[in-house]
Amino acid sequence: MTTSTEVRISTKPKKVYKSVAREIFNLTHDSPQPRFDIVLSGGSTPKKLYEKLGKEYNELIPWQRVHFWWGDERCVSPDDENSNFKMAKDALFSCISIPEENIHRIKGENNLEKEADRYTEEIKKNLNYRGENPVFDLVLLGLGEDGHTASIFPDQLELFGEKRICAVTKHPLTGQKRVTLTGTVLNNANRVFFVVTGLSKSMRVSEIMNNDEAAKLLPAYYIELKNGSLIWFLDEAAASRIK
Numbered sequence: 001m002t003t004s005t006e007v008r009i010s011t012k013p014k015k016v017y018k019s020v021a022r023e024i025f026n027l028t029h030d031s032p033q034p035r036f037d038i039v040l041s042g043g044s045t046p047k048k049l050y051e052k053l054g055k056e057y058n059e060l061i062p063w064q065r066v067h068f069w070w071g072d073e074r075c076v077s078p079d080d081e082n083s084n085f086k087m088a089k090d091a092l093f094s095c096i097s098i099p100e101e102n103i104h105r106i107k108g109e110n111n112l113e114k115e116a117d118r119y120t121e122e123i124k125k126n127l128n129y130r131g132e133n134p135v136f137d138l139v140l141l142g143l144g145e146d147g148h149t150a151s152i153f154p155d156q157l158e159l160f161g162e163k164r165i166c167a168v169t170k171h172p173l174t175g176q177k178r179v180t181l182t183g184t185v186l187n188n189a190n191r192v193f194f195v196v197t198g199l200s201k202s203m204r205v206s207e208i209m210n211n212d213e214a215a216k217l218l219p220a221y222y223i224e225l226k227n228g229s230l231i232w233f234l235d236e237a238a239a240s241r242i243k
């Protein structure tokens with residue numbers, strides 16, 4: 001059961017990124033933990049957060065102890081503008097000194113079914129387990145306007161009861177294929193931070209926060225940690241419809 005759920009509302013997006021960056025600093029800087037496995041989200045929202053981490057925390061966070069993974073990737077090459085890896089590389093990795101072996105990207109340029117298997121093996125080899133599933137220390141998630149998170153879309157809710165670690169999905173509108181971590185693994189994390197900004201997300205946020213019937217169609221509603229803490233980092237616009 002999610003041990004705690006918190007909603008932190010900041011006036012504007014840049015304050016949201018400040019708050020999340022601070023939390024990541026507190027998590028990594030003060031802890032004796034030898035290693036942190038952090039899952040990055042893609043899309044456009046987290047880019048400014050990664051830039052802030054790269055510019056303001058490049059000397060402050062013990063990057064040699066941080067391993068980066070992805071919640072999902074698009075079926076594109078790592079230098080493609082649509083690549084979640086490229087976004088994080090340009091915004092964050094280009095500003096910090098981190099061992100290359102600490103960056104565990106999803107190879108979107110490969111056959112995705114084979115890549116889902118390969119990424120699963122890489123996770124199994126590297127991560128601790130709780131019960132039958134690997135445990136990430138922190139998972140960053142975004143929220144799509146259709147309520148999707150990672151690349152789990154509304155017609156793929158079965159991925160929350162899934163035994164697999166990774167799955168291949170398809171964007172319902174664009175048909176673009178993706179590799180995504182399954183809901184089972186996301187819900188086994190020690191911490192999940194939703195980073196959500198803007199009015200366009202406010203309806204889905206309110207459906208989930210107000211526990212509306214409509215929320216039951218939304219993948220993000222099923223982020224329910226088995227044994228961890230969940231924080232929603234929202235700006236006022238995204239939170240504007242919460243009752």
Ligand code: 6PG
Nearest residue numbers: 042043044045142143144149150
């Ligand atoms: C992706 C993401 C996805 C994203 C949402 C929100 O690869 O697209 O991982 O889950 O977080 O689509 O995207 P925006 O931040 O661009 O609104």
